[in-house]
Amino acid sequence: MNGRTGSTAICREHLCMASTMPATQDTGTPVGYAVAIAMGANVGDRVANLCEALRLLPQHGIKVLEVSRLYESAPAYVTEQPAFLNAALLALTPLEPLKLLAALKVIERALGRTEGGQRFGPRQLDLDIVFYEGMRYTNDGGLEIPHPRWRERPFVMAPLADLAGGDAGPAHQVRSIPWEDARRAWAAAGGEASLGSADLRCVLPLTNGRTWPWQGRTHVMGILNVTPDSFSDGGELSSVADAVKRAQDMAAAGADIIDVGGQSTRPGAEHVGAQEEAARIVPVIRTLAADERMREVLISVDTFHSAIAQEAVAAGAHIVNDVSGGSLDPSMHSVVAELGTPYVLMHMRGDPATMQAPEHTAYADVCAEVGAELQTAAERAIAAGIEPWRIVLDPGIGFAKTGAGSCALMGGLPRVRAQLRGALRGMPLLVGHSRKSFLGRLTGRENPADRDVASAAAAALSSTALADQ
Numbered sequence: 001m002n003g004r005t006g007s008t009a010i011c012r013e014h015l016c017m018a019s020t021m022p023a024t025q026d027t028g029t030p031v032g033y034a035v036a037i038a039m040g041a042n043v044g045d046r047v048a049n050l051c052e053a054l055r056l057l058p059q060h061g062i063k064v065l066e067v068s069r070l071y072e073s074a075p076a077y078v079t080e081q082p083a084f085l086n087a088a089l090l091a092l093t094p095l096e097p098l099k100l101l102a103a104l105k106v107i108e109r110a111l112g113r114t115e116g117g118q119r120f121g122p123r124q125l126d127l128d129i130v131f132y133e134g135m136r137y138t139n140d141g142g143l144e145i146p147h148p149r150w151r152e153r154p155f156v157m158a159p160l161a162d163l164a165g166g167d168a169g170p171a172h173q174v175r176s177i178p179w180e181d182a183r184r185a186w187a188a189a190g191g192e193a194s195l196g197s198a199d200l201r202c203v204l205p206l207t208n209g210r211t212w213p214w215q216g217r218t219h220v221m222g223i224l225n226v227t228p229d230s231f232s233d234g235g236e237l238s239s240v241a242d243a244v245k246r247a248q249d250m251a252a253a254g255a256d257i258i259d260v261g262g263q264s265t266r267p268g269a270e271h272v273g274a275q276e277e278a279a280r281i282v283p284v285i286r287t288l289a290a291d292e293r294m295r296e297v298l299i300s301v302d303t304f305h306s307a308i309a310q311e312a313v314a315a316g317a318h319i320v321n322d323v324s325g326g327s328l329d330p331s332m333h334s335v336v337a338e339l340g341t342p343y344v345l346m347h348m349r350g351d352p353a354t355m356q357a358p359e360h361t362a363y364a365d366v367c368a369e370v371g372a373e374l375q376t377a378a379e380r381a382i383a384a385g386i387e388p389w390r391i392v393l394d395p396g397i398g399f400a401k402t403g404a405g406s407c408a409l410m411g412g413l414p415r416v417r418a419q420l421r422g423a424l425r426g427m428p429l430l431v432g433h434s435r436k437s438f439l440g441r442l443t444g445r446e447n448p449a450d451r452d453v454a455s456a457a458a459a460a461l462s463s464t465a466l467a468d469q
């Protein structure tokens with residue numbers, strides 16, 4: 001690209017030549033120019049504003065291809081204002097720069113932003129064009145591309161780097177954006193290792209305007225089985241009060257999340273049906289959600305039924321934990337998309353009754369295949385409307401895995417992660433290894449009668465962990 005074009009608009013032909021994106025219609029006509037857009041919000045329901053902007057963009061001819069992780073950042077320039085949420089997206093649009101800017105302003109206004117606010121001050125929504133293909137552009141109205149301040153803003157560089165990805169990210173498909181510049185600038189500013197403080201950290205959005213900063217340490221999930229046939233409790237939690245007491249004990253012992261389940265997913269467990277499952281867990285979730293002592297603890301609901309996810313969230317659950325990754329209820333992804341909660345998408349093949357059949361536990365390379373299948377399932381979830389920044393991936397230790405497969409996964413999480421693309425590669429992993437029989441292999445005892453030994457090993461390894469490695 002040659003230098004700035006002074007006060008003139010860019011030449012359309014020049015743009016077309018610059019466009020190397022793969023997206024063409026059957027006629028071979030390019031469907032748009034590739035653009036990278038930075039998003040920010042720090043007043044009102046910040047998450048809702050960013051999500052609504054994502055939904056409005058296509059209505060203005062801006063097709064979103066990829067979305068970054070969600071970041072919380074200390075306010076820059078004007079420091080006396082609330083913290084921002086920031087993200088970035090890659091899109092295709094037929095709009096030329098000035099029309100694109102006008103469309104972004106219409107969306108900003110639709111979400112409550114008014115003209116003439118304080119420069120760098122509070123705003124419901126900010127949409128900035130960072131890159132437009134690989135071009136440089138200025139005009140008399142003050143539009144400047146690349147955005148003149150992107151290199152001084154970690155809250156822009158970090159989400160751009162999510163989009164730039166590695167070998168297989170969106171950068172791979174849309175090469176005309178200067179991804180390498182974005183990667184280098186972010187690395188020079190500290191890169192991934194610099195994330196995690198209040199200055200800039202990745203967060204999962206919770207529905208009541210709260211955010212959950214998950215970086216910097218492993219979070220512990222305590223498992224609360226409200227099932228008579230549970231392998232974990234042996235059905236001792238027969239009443240709501242017992243279950244609540246158990247949850248409080250786990251919280252006092254340091255659990256960050258309490259995962260409430262009413263359907264055992266042990267191999268071969270009886271399927272109790274959605275009604276019974278809801279009857280078991282909803283009263284417990286309601287009581288926990290109202291309990292002052294549990295205020296700092298998040299509640300997840302372990303279910304593969306979308307109707308139960310809905311009921312549980314209405315009763316106060318913060319997270320939906322789906323061991324089927326959406327494969328056992330066709331409505332799960334669209335329901336979670338509406339609920340707005342974080343979504344734990346676990347890898348499993350078959351269902352709890354069939355998952356240990358040899359055809360489901362056979363892998364040539366368990367880490368690579370589990371990672372690739374997680375990527376595919378997550379793409380379905382995203383297509384249904386779940387933003388990538390809400391997805392927690394789980395390799396499903398013990399689900400459609402042999403003992404050897406589970407051990408390989410425990411030692412190969414970076415290889416699982418390497419299969420993920422774009423923002424997903426940087427999202428948290430949830431690893432549920434506690435008290436599972438594969439642990440017998442680690443102790444050198446593979447006999448199921450040695451369960452107690454396996455349990456002791458599990459305790460030593462701590463409980464189910466949300467690992468941000």
Ligand SMILES: Nc1ncnc2c1ncn2[C@@H]1O[C@H](COP(=O)(O)OP(=O)(O)OP(=O)(O)O)[C@@H](O)[C@H]1O
Nearest residue numbers: 119120126127128129130142143144145146147149
């Ligand atoms: N690349 C760009 N993307 C969006 N707006 C731009 C860009 N370059 C210049 N502008 C101009 O900046 C003006 C102010 O934009 P906005 O209100 O978003 O500013 P700001 O958020 O206070 O600052 P900043 O743009 O640095 O984030 C816009 O009206 C637009 O004309």
Ligand SMILES: Nc1nc2c(c(=O)[nH]1)N=C(CO)CN2
Nearest residue numbers: 040073074075076084120155
């Ligand atoms: N952390 C952070 N600070 C800001 C932001 C923003 O998006 N994030 N936007 C501003 C307005 O341009 C001013 N300051």
